[in-house]
Amino acid sequence: MDPVEKLLALEEIKQLRAKYWRSLDTKQWEEWGSVFTEDCWLKFDGGVSTGGGDPQTHPTVETRKGMVEFVSNLLHQAVTVHQGHFPEIEFISDTEAKGVWPMEDIVEHATTWTHGHGHYHDTYRKVDGKWLISTVHLKRLRMRVTTVGGIPGRAMPNG
Amino acid sequence: MDPVEKLLALEEIKQLRAKYWRSLDTKQWEEWGSVFTEDCWLKFDGGVSTGGGDPQTHPTVETRKGMVEFVSNLLHQAVTVHQGHFPEIEFISDTEAKGVWPMEDIVEHATTWTHGHGHYHDTYRKVDGKWLISTVHLKRLRMRVTTVGGIPGRAMPNG
Amino acid sequence: MDPVEKLLALEEIKQLRAKYWRSLDTKQWEEWGSVFTEDCWLKFDGGVSTGGGDPQTHPTVETRKGMVEFVSNLLHQAVTVHQGHFPEIEFISDTEAKGVWPMEDIVEHATTWTHGHGHYHDTYRKVDGKWLISTVHLKRLRMRVTTVGGIPGRAMPNG
Numbered sequence: 469m470d471p472v473e474k475l476l477a478l479e480e481i482k483q484l485r486a487k488y489w490r491s492l493d494t495k496q497w498e499e500w501g502s503v504f505t506e507d508c509w510l511k512f513d514g515g516v517s518t519g520g521g522d523p524q525t526h527p528t529v530e531t532r533k534g535m536v537e538f539v540s541n542l543l544h545q546a547v548t549v550h551q552g553h554f555p556e557i558e559f560i561s562d563t564e565a566k567g568v569w570p571m572e573d574i575v576e577h578a579t580t581w582t583h584g585h586g587h588y589h590d591t592y593r594k595v596d597g598k599w600l601i602s603t604v605h606l607k608r609l610r611m612r613v614t615t616v617g618g619i620p621g622r623a624m625p626n627g
Numbered sequence: 628m629d630p631v632e633k634l635l636a637l638e639e640i641k642q643l644r645a646k647y648w649r650s651l652d653t654k655q656w657e658e659w660g661s662v663f664t665e666d667c668w669l670k671f672d673g674g675v676s677t678g679g680g681d682p683q684t685h686p687t688v689e690t691r692k693g694m695v696e697f698v699s700n701l702l703h704q705a706v707t708v709h710q711g712h713f714p715e716i717e718f719i720s721d722t723e724a725k726g727v728w729p730m731e732d733i734v735e736h737a738t739t740w741t742h743g744h745g746h747y748h749d750t751y752r753k754v755d756g757k758w759l760i761s762t763v764h765l766k767r768l769r770m771r772v773t774t775v776g777g778i779p780g781r782a783m784p785n786g
Numbered sequence: 787m788d789p790v791e792k793l794l795a796l797e798e799i800k801q802l803r804a805k806y807w808r809s810l811d812t813k814q815w816e817e818w819g820s821v822f823t824e825d826c827w828l829k830f831d832g833g834v835s836t837g838g839g840d841p842q843t844h845p846t847v848e849t850r851k852g853m854v855e856f857v858s859n860l861l862h863q864a865v866t867v868h869q870g871h872f873p874e875i876e877f878i879s880d881t882e883a884k885g886v887w888p889m890e891d892i893v894e895h896a897t898t899w900t901h902g903h904g905h906y907h908d909t910y911r912k913v914d915g916k917w918l919i920s921t922v923h924l925k926r927l928r929m930r931v932t933t934v935g936g937i938p939g940r941a942m943p944n945g
Contacts, residue, residue: 472630475794479634479637483715487715490715490727493729494746547768548768549768549769550729551710552712553807553869553871554801554871554872556805568808570808570811587812609867631789634793635793638796642872645871645874649886649905706834708903713872
């Protein structure tokens with residue numbers, strides 16, 4: 469890629485990530501699925517890894533279809549807010565890239581809500597001329613769980 | 628626009644939005660007004676629209692002059708923090724664009740403070756060679772109101 | 787710089803800032819030091835400056851070596867989250883730039899945690915073909931201190 473093609477690809481990948489968060493938080497599940505490759509996977513660490521290895525890793529969710537099913541079941545009834553801050557993106561080839569995005573999320577269920585911070589470690593692949601997310605690994609810096617009506621907790625038990 | 632002109636216009640619109648938030652939170656009202664077209668308008672939804680339509684919409688504020696008056700009266704004495712995260716911006720023509728920005732705001736008055744999340748749905752127009760914000764519609768994902776000394780509330784009554 | 791060189795420099799400076807926050811929050815101190823010029827300095831205002839001048843300014847920390855020592859001693863044991871939002875960056879010459887970044891930080895020590903918002907006012911310098919951060923001045927809009935198990939405080943004493 470020449471410099472201009474690279475800058476356009478960077479903007480496309482950033483807007484793809486913005487679409488991921490907007491469609492997730494507004495519960496547009498079909499649109500959310502459209503940002504992934506068919507064979508994508510998602511792994512999110514269950515514990516806080518600041519200062520050490522990951523104490524607990526949730527099972528990987530696989531394929532676009534599997535991810536839409538899993539995530540929509542988990543979050544459709546919840547109020548969610550996902551934020552991504554300025555990323556570091558690097559191209560591996562003309563059709564492959566990787567990126568790290570600082571993140572914050574709030575997930576509010578009927579009786580508890582969680583507030584977390586961390587980094588998404590992504591890979592991207594260009595398929596039929598369009599950049600898509602191929603893998604996502606979410607690592608946590610910090611996680612707090614609050615019971616409605618209670619005082620914010622210090623951290624998750626495994627944090 | 629060719630690709631480079633498009634990339635420069637994207638950067639200009641993003642820095643325009645950054646100027647909006649910085650001048651708002653540091654109470655530079657004349658500078659804040661300078662980011663808008665003369666005939667701009669602003670609408671902010673009063674309720675949380677996650678999972679449904681908007682239960683309550685505040686009246687639209689119109690014109691640059693009207694907006695500066697309205698917003699400076701509302702917020703000059705408050706401590707405010709407004710954040711915008713990575714946007715989706717699309718060009719309609721060489722002089723018109725639209726954008727969606729994920730947002731978070733904290734507005735702290737003497738006895739209460741609000742903490743909200745949502746999306747700005749903007750339009751932009753190029754006037755005399757400069758991009759300006761022509762309309763802003765703020766939709767909410769989540770809103771919490773805290774009374775000073777009390778426990779954070781679950782949501783606004785109409786949320 | 788021509789427009790494409792300028793766009794590439796903007797992306798490089800933004801990714802440099804992203805590297806600063808990621809390496810700080812994951813406690814990679816050598817990598818964190820690598821984003822600065824050898825003669826850099828850092829000043830962070832101790833008080834909230836919304837609506838007036840700064841009531842208290844911490845001493846400036848100087849040189850890359852001095853900053854790594856000071857900041858790693860201060861934060862290595864803490865859980866930290868630093869976020870930067872969309873910046874305003876301006877070039878002074880082909881090798882000098884300045885930028886303003888809206889920011890949020892959480893610093894969680896054993897018995898207290900702080901949650902702050904403000905702006906980084908940076909300068910950058912190109913050294914041996916690479917952009918580096920030469921100075922950082924952090925100004926605060928808002929700061930809250932919470933004692934673990936207690937109710938979030940209104941503001942720092944000098945806020």
